[in-house]
Amino acid sequence: MPHSTMGDVRDLRIVVVGAGMGGLGTALAFAKRGFRDISVYENASNLGFVGAGIQMPPNVMRVLHRLGVSAEIEAEATDVKGTSIRKGSTNEELAHVEMPDIREKYGFPHLTGHRSNLAGSLYNGCKKEPAIKFHFATALVKVTSFSPKPTLVFKPRDGPEFQVEADILLASDGIKSVTRTQMLAELGTVSEEEDTGQAAYRIMLTREEMAHDPEMLALLDSDTVVRWVGEKRHIIAYPVSNHNIYNLSSAQPDTHFAAATNATYTTKASKSDMLSVYHDFCPLVHRMLNLVPDGEVCEWKLRIHKPLPTWVHGSVALVGDACHPTLPHLSQGAAMAIEDGAVLAEVVSKIPADKLNDPETITKTLKVYELLRKPHCSALVDLATHSGRVLHLGEGKAKEERDRLFKENGKSGSVPDKWASPDVQKMIYSNDCVKEANEQFERLFATL
Ligand SMILES: Cc1cc2nc3c(=O)[nH]c(=O)nc-3n(C[C@H](O)[C@H](O)[C@H](O)COP(=O)(O)OP(=O)(O)OC[C@H]3O[C@@H](n4cnc5c(N)ncnc54)[C@H](O)[C@@H]3O)c2cc1C
Ligand SMILES: *[C@@H]1O[C@H](CO)[C@@H](O)[C@H](O)[C@H]1NC(C)=O
Numbered sequence: 001m002p003h004s005t006m007g008d009v010r011d012l013r014i015v016v017v018g019a020g021m022g023g024l025g026t027a028l029a030f031a032k033r034g035f036r037d038i039s040v041y042e043n044a045s046n047l048g049f050v051g052a053g054i055q056m057p058p059n060v061m062r063v064l065h066r067l068g069v070s071a072e073i074e075a076e077a078t079d080v081k082g083t084s085i086r087k088g089s090t091n092e093e094l095a096h097v098e099m100p101d102i103r104e105k106y107g108f109p110h111l112t113g114h115r116s117n118l119a120g121s122l123y124n125g126c127k128k129e130p131a132i133k134f135h136f137a138t139a140l141v142k143v144t145s146f147s148p149k150p151t152l153v154f155k156p157r158d159g160p161e162f163q164v165e166a167d168i169l170l171a172s173d174g175i176k177s178v179t180r181t182q183m184l185a186e187l188g189t190v191s192e193e194e195d196t197g198q199a200a201y202r203i204m205l206t207r208e209e210m211a212h213d214p215e216m217l218a219l220l221d222s223d224t225v226v227r228w229v230g231e232k233r234h235i236i237a238y239p240v241s242n243h244n245i246y247n248l249s250s251a252q253p254d255t256h257f258a259a260a261t262n263a264t265y266t267t268k269a270s271k272s273d274m275l276s277v278y279h280d281f282c283p284l285v286h287r288m289l290n291l292v293p294d295g296e297v298c299e300w301k302l303r304i305h306k307p308l309p310t311w312v313h314g315s316v317a318l319v320g321d322a323c324h325p326t327l328p329h330l331s332q333g334a335a336m337a338i339e340d341g342a343v344l345a346e347v348v349s350k351i352p353a354d355k356l357n358d359p360e361t362i363t364k365t366l367k368v369y370e371l372l373r374k375p376h377c378s379a380l381v382d383l384a385t386h387s388g389r390v391l392h393l394g395e396g397k398a399k400e401e402r403d404r405l406f407k408e409n410g411k412s413g414s415v416p417d418k419w420a421s422p423d424v425q426k427m428i429y430s431n432d433c434v435k436e437a438n439e440q441f442e443r444l445f446a447t448l
């Protein structure tokens with residue numbers, strides 16, 4: 001073989017579109033694997049994160065530990081010690097599931113934190129890597145070629161369009177992914193949205209705002225995630241930022257977005273609407289919702305897609321919400337996106353030096369990533385949908401059975417709120433995606 005066709009896999013030009021959790025995790029995972037040419041393009045002008053909390057389960061802490069950013073995250077986060085599932089209308093506890101030994105069982109804790117804590121730590125990790133170049137305020141307009149070399153057209157906020165050629169394109173451009181739409185169009189198919197019928201309010205209350213109310217303070221000072229459930233609706237809440245902020249997020253029937261199925265994702269909502277949606281919830285919930293200043297209520301449409309026909313085309317792979325958007329009820333969306341990036345870095349590293357210019361090898365390698373991740377992520381997306389359905393049951397036999405199961409407090413190994421269910425936790429939290437990638441790569445590659 002002539003020397004000129006040999007190269008080093010770490011010199012492949014990796015282009016990442018989108019600097020959300022998926023994009024940041026992907027860029028950092030490639031840098032840690034020794035890749036030397038990683039460009040990240042992000043439409044936003046900076047990583048100004050919407051104020052929001054996020055759960056960081058042990059499976060993602062395992063990946064973040066390998067990426068060298070877990071200490072910074074742990075310093076600020078809350079270590080979850082249990083969960084309390086309550087009847088929204090009365091505050092009566094349906095189940096209390098202790099989770100004292102998550103760290104012992106899975107090697108890593110289950111944390112809740114501020115979204116900016118997770119993203120900021122990933123970003124700080126990236127900034128220490130000279131291999132990673134960020135291009136903010138730059139939007140992907142279109143992908144002009146998927147294979148053999150992906151070519152992309154970008155539009156900077158204040159400048160003319162320009163073209164970029166990559167060896168591999170990793171598209172973590174979120175649920176509205178331009179790359180996904182184009183990839184599927186080129187393959188003669190589309191991504192079908194599945195209407196969840198659900199929307200969410202997100203609220204953050206400060207210690208100052210809660211200080212006058214002992215019942216609220218007790219929630220803020222606890223290490224417990226609380227879920228108040230009612231028919232078709234629930235509210236989940238937990239402390240973040242060293243117990244200085246109480247984070248609430250809800251799920252309720254979507255009445256405001258149904259008409260605009262694809263354009264609008266968030267909207268300023270009315271406080272009186274919010275209060276009326278939860279009118280029959282208990283006084284404690286009411287007092288908290290009432291603390292939100294008028295005009296600061298935000299509502300999100302919760303969106304998911306049917307499983308895509310494929311995540312890979314040519315030398316292009318989709319990552320995170322671009323390929324498996326999920327309902328939040330299992331708290332695994334960001335975790336899955338970060339795991340995707342770690343698995344991609346692992347499999348791409350295995351491309352042999354004499355195959356770096358072989359489009360078929362690159363496509364097959366990316367397909368191994370899809371084979372590793374798609375069944376797992378699809379199962380989690382389904383489980384989140386299922387859990388939402390069970391949490392939102394109205395009066396009847398099914399709900400009675402659910403509440404009977406709740407009363408076992410997880411002792412039987414299963415809880416109807418799948419997020420808190422020991423059997424589901426075991427399946428998700430013990431998953432070591434990087435180890436699995438290394439163990440399964442050759443076998444899966446050979447099947448293609
Ligand atoms: C209400 C709610 C609560 C949630 N709670 C949790 C939780 O507790 N735990 C959890 O793990 N997950 C949670 N999630 C899910 C989680 O937020 C997402 O799954 C995760 O952020 C997906 O990351 P991503 O990088 O794939 O996409 P995104 O975070 O959406 O990032 C996509 C990025 O790409 C950029 N972009 C898009 N298009 C272009 C373009 N054309 N050119 C350049 N850049 C572009 C965007 O600006 C954005 O920065 C929640 C989601 C919702 C809606
Ligand atoms: C990019 O950001 C601009 C300005 O915030 C916004 O109007 C536009 O919709 C964004 N484009 C994409 C693809 O996200």
Ligand SMILES: *[C@@H]1O[C@H](CO)[C@@H](O)[C@H](O)[C@H]1NC(C)=O
Nearest residue numbers: 052053202203204247248249
């Ligand atoms: C609060 O918690 C939910 C559920 O885990 C999370 O997804 C959301 O981003 C948080 N919202 C706010 C305002 O903190």
Ligand SMILES: *[C@@H]1O[C@H](CO)[C@@H](O)[C@H](O)[C@H]1NC(C)=O
Nearest residue numbers: 181258259260261262263264
């Ligand atoms: C969005 O929905 C409208 C109708 O509701 C439809 O005409 C339009 O084509 C859709 N756009 C995309 C990008 O799917």
